[in-house]
Amino acid sequence: MEGTLTRPEFPVTPAIRFLQQKKIPFKQHLYRYQEHGGTSVGSEELGYPEHVLVKTLVMQTDTKSGLLVLMHGDCEVSTRKLARLLGVKSVEPCDEKTASRLTGYLFGGTSPFGTRAVLPVYVEKTIFDLPFILVNGGKRGFLVEMDPRMLRETLPVTEVEVAIPKK
Secondary structure (H helix, E strand, O other): OOOOOOOOOOOOOOHHHHHOOOOOEEEEEEOOHHHHHOHHHHHHOOOHHHHHHHEEEEEEEEEOOOEEEEEEEOOEEEEEHHHHOOOOOOOOEEOOEEEEHOOOOOOOOOOOOOOOOOOOOEEEEHHHHHEEEEEEEEEEEEEEOOOOOOHHOOOEEEEEEEEEEEO
């Protein structure tokens, strides 16, 4: 029908069910996902600074223990610093298959909420200084906007300082 506004259908993912169950307020945002586009694509399409887009990185230690790292979109993780903080030899990103097995999410659509396995979550400390964040809602091209303090209330988080600004 001409002139009728249609509301986009937002996906109901394990992350959304988790947030609803915990009664966490959030707003939903959809954007056109681009393979290997990273947070810059969502930032550009939605009109938010890349710094408030928080990526969920699935990593593992040298002993193959899985963990999540939440990092500003415009930063990278110093795996060396993180390994030192954790008291392990090394930390590296998981391959797509391992990341999917641990989280239950498709690579590029990983949310820290509603993961298949309960994983330790390491959050860059300065994320908690932001007035709001946008984090993956459990599907490619789908972000949820929320108060970063809600991360502490819903996940087993540890604050870290391991950010490296992107070049």
